[in-house]
Structures are given as structure tokens and as C-alpha cells.
Amino acid sequence: MNNADVCILIPTLNEATTIGELIKDFKNEGFSNILVIDGNSRDGTAQIAEAEGARVVLQTGKGKGQAVIQALEVIESPYVLMVDGDGTYLAREAPSLLGPILEGKVDHVIGNRLENYSPGAFTKFNLVGNRLINMFFDLAYGVQLKDILSGYRAFTLESVRELELNKTGFEIETEISVECILKKQRVEEIPITYLPRSEKGVTKLNPVKDGLRIGSTIYRLAKVHNPMFYFGIIGFFFIVAGLFTGTFVVFQWVQGITRIPLSILTTLFIIFGLQMFIFGMISDLIVTLHRQTVSLILELNKQRK
Ligand SMILES: Nc1nc2c(ncn2[C@@H]2O[C@H](COP(=O)(O)OP(=O)(O)O)[C@@H](O)[C@H]2O)c(=O)[nH]1
């Protein structure tokens, strides 16, 4: 394994309490190419990182996503290891994440925090939220990933440049995971240790606001990958609503009470719900045919070369 080919990418926003130690740890592991992309921290994070010998770039916009996207443009090393600057991940576990990448077995490794986390690393709310988000993700994309939101990841520069990334905030990990699947990259998850944040460093993630944003990103991006899922969910809710009002209408009718407006509403609910499923089926067909066309074009292109 050649550590000189690896760039350690650390996005930071006010992580002065942990960044120095983290850079030292990576140096001790034999990594010298360390890039800190700093969101104009006001606690001297950038200065500490520089003093420890990291290359520091100040981000031009806002949010972790924007920082990562900007950093990926300046990296030249063929392999990248991305890690939070908050000291929740261990530098000494870098080789296990990088192993499959350097061997050329996979394109993208996700450090799975959910098997080996320390007490207090997740709040109950965050743990349940993470599990629900992963279940939703797996359902939408037909995969079996366990921790798509992890901040500890390794990938090749070539594979990450192939991804179309636009999310500026904490939806960036979601977008990376979705894009890996859309681009049919080889993804592997490796269990890692996950430590609690130090008491002085506060998380920048708002579990409710960012959680909802992440959920909605998973859902919206599923439109082109799995339209049956996208439209099916809407259809499902309307049909459930229709069954609900419908049952009520039938019960009342048995008792001799006719509810005309509610009957009409029930019909509308059910018809709209079924229509959503039909939409889903048609879109599914379009997406499948489109995929076949694209892969044919790619195949032809390859033959021409
Ligand atoms: N450059 C930059 N880094 C950020 C920004 N927001 C968060 N980060 C960093 O991204 C990493 C993950 O954020 P964190 O607050 O730890 O989220 P959590 O791990 O989900 O609690 C940390 O190293 C943060 O310092 C930002 O706006 N810009």
C-alpha cells in the first residue's frame, strides 16, 4: 500500500478542539497529503491545521456539501479518504477502508458506524433516524447498504469525479451514495469505530431539519431510478385514504345513511391512487427503455474506439 497516493480530505467548520490531534494521527499512520477544506471557521481551525502541516483551502460557499465538491476539484491524488474533522473517526482504521480501494476491488468504501459505535456516539434519536433513513434508501434503490450517511469513506478520484454532485449541505453523503448506485459503482461497507464528539465541539447537523432534507433527497432522487417507488408511495397514501373513507361510507350505508359527497371523495381518492400506480408503471417502462438505449450507445461507442 502506498500512502503517498492517498489524499486525506477533511471538511471542517469550527473544529479547533480536535483538528490538530486528528492531523497528527493521520501523519503517524504515514499519510502526509492532508487537505483541510475549511468553512471559514472562527475558532482558528484553519491556522491549527496549517501549523500541523496540512494543506488548507478555504471554501468559497457554504455547507459541508459545497466544501466537499470544491475540494474534489483541487485533489490530484488517485485515492481519497474523506473524514470528519470532529475526532469521531479513528485514523488507525484508515488502512481497512483503503484496502479494498487500493487493491482495485471496489470504487467506493463506506465506513459503517452502526455496528461498532461507542456509547453516546449516537443520540437515540439519531440512531433511530439513521436506521430509518437507511431502510428508506434501501427500499428506494433496491440495495442493502447499512450506513449511507457515514462521514468516513474512501474512493478513487476517478470514480468520485464520475458522480454528479450538487448538494451543498448535509445531503452530500446521500447524494454520493445515490450517484454511486446510479453509476453502477462497486460499493462496499466496512465496520468502523464511531466515537462521541468531544464535549467542546458541537455538531453542525440539525437532526430534524437535516434529517427531513436527507429523506426528501432520497425520495426526489428516486424519481429517475425507481419511478414505481416514487409514484407508488403517493398512490399508496391515496388508496389508504380511499379505503378509510370508503369503509366509513359502507358502514353508514348499512345503517341506512347515504353519504354522497364522501362517496364521491372516496372514488376520487381511489382513482387518483390507481392512476399514480399506472404513472409509475409507465415511467418505469420509459426509464428501462432509456437505460437500454444508453447502454447500447455506450457499447457502440466502445466498439468504435
Ligand atoms: N467546510 C465545511 N465543513 C463543514 C460544514 N458543516 C460541517 N462541516 C464539517 O463536516 C463534518 C461533519 O459535520 P458534523 O457536524 O460532524 O456532522 P455529524 O457528524 O453528522 O454530527 C465536520 O468535520 C464538520 O466540521 C461547512 O459548512 N463547511
Ligand SMILES: [Mg+2]
Ligand atoms: Mg461528525
